[in-house]
Amino acid sequence: MKLRWLLAAILLVALPARAEEVVAGLSQTRVSITADFAGSEILIFGAVKRDRPVPADADPLQVVVAVAGPSVPVSVRKKERVFGIWVNTTSVEIDLAPSFYAVATSGPFYDVMSNVEDLRHKVSVTRAIRSVGATTEVASARDFTAALMRIRDRDGSYQLHESTIQIDEETLFRTAIELPPDLQEGNYTARIFLTRGGTVLDAHQTVIYVQKVGLERWLHALADERPLAYGLLSLAIAIAAGWLASAAFRYLRG
């Protein structure tokens, strides 16, 4: 895996010269969800490659790291009081929202990345969520997007770690992203941005493969692809357990 990175890095270097480029690595690009999966920590580290010295009057170098889970449509519902009880009344479809999103920066977010760059690269959670149709459905669609972010923020699915990336000598940087135990399968992308004065100098992107393995994978595939067989197997287990229990009871009672 490291080789592939190196290759990618070399290719990047071969492109038309940019003053500063990022070379980055991850502690792992494959996360296996096993039965005892309890979360995982991914270390993202890198260095800045430059072909000429930094001008003395340049803004300080900054780094932004964004890790995103697979995006799926999400419905956000709002409860209202109807006949004295709280009922879901309005619902808004968010076209695409990442199941997981973590941003780490070397300083306050909008100091290290300007609004324009954020819009272009879709780095902050607000930009990463796409809700094109939502505005036409409900006037207060923004509230629903905000609610989505608030709920995901609370359960740790959306994280913002400002000023957590350490940059040594304007060259080396590292950060750790915590993947929660309630992780969904799919291809996660890790993006690393190099900025100065809010402007992106260089970006690097790589994929983290998150997969269920072993029993987890087998059960999930069976449930989706052969639901009848899965259902029958569940029943067989229940029947066996029920019979065993009754047999054991009888044995214990003599």
Add this chain to the structure above:
Amino acid sequence: MQIYLPIAEVSVNAFLLFGLGGLVGILSGMFGVGGGFILTPLLFFVGIPPAVAVATQANQVVASSLSGVLAHLKRKTVDLRMGTVLLIGGLVGAAAGVQLFALMRRLGQVDLMVNLFYVVFLGIVGGLMLVEGLSALRKSRRGAPRRKRHNWVHNLPFKMKFRVSGLYISVIPPLIVGLLVGVLSAIMGVGGGFIMLPAMIYILGMPTKVVVGTSLFQIIFVAAFTTLMHAVTNHTVDMVLAVLLLVGGVIGAQIGTSLAVHLKAEQLRIWLAVLVLLVGVKLGLDLLLEPSDLYSIEPEGPR
């Protein structure tokens, strides 16, 4: 020890689930009900998505009911004929219930519907049982004998003989009772024992000793059918979750049955009624009080 559930896609503490299964097993062993009506809300609380909790619960009910029925068959306290009639109604009800469940899921009202069903039925059943239990306790102290009542149920057509229950009644009431319990079983993920038991005693007039076995007999099939329907229609049965609950449940049931020996039948019924009412009140308050967050999210996809 954290276990990642493949279908629910959440990581939960295995010992917590053992504990929950065990706790409900104790109650189940003591009172002769499946215990789903307590376990399903508890699973919601632990963070299992409602759709998965409801479907997986049905799978667990199969195991506990089968275990119970085997014991009752030995004691010849199962009315197989009555059980079959209830079952026919139950299967139709379960099929309708799963469809209703899928429809409500699309409309986003699953939580509301499940909660409403719980509040209404737990309230009614708990209240009735409490009143009945208290009066039975008073009567047993006075030592007054109970007389068999005849009501409108006995005047309907299509009469049939149920020898084990000693009844000659129309098949319509048992069919309707079965149908209702089937719908509830699919929607609430419960075996429906806490509704079936009073219905058999007070509506059908069955003798108490055959009621538990017969209700368990038909619940096995309805719950098995519900599990299959949920697995095929909604893909929401989590086998790992079911196994974790089963193990705890089996051990708990053992403890529960031995505990029950030390309590009087009337006292047991009153305690069960109090428990049912408590769960009902808790869920009712959730509906009536303003939620801490008015918004909720549900990702779309196969689940």
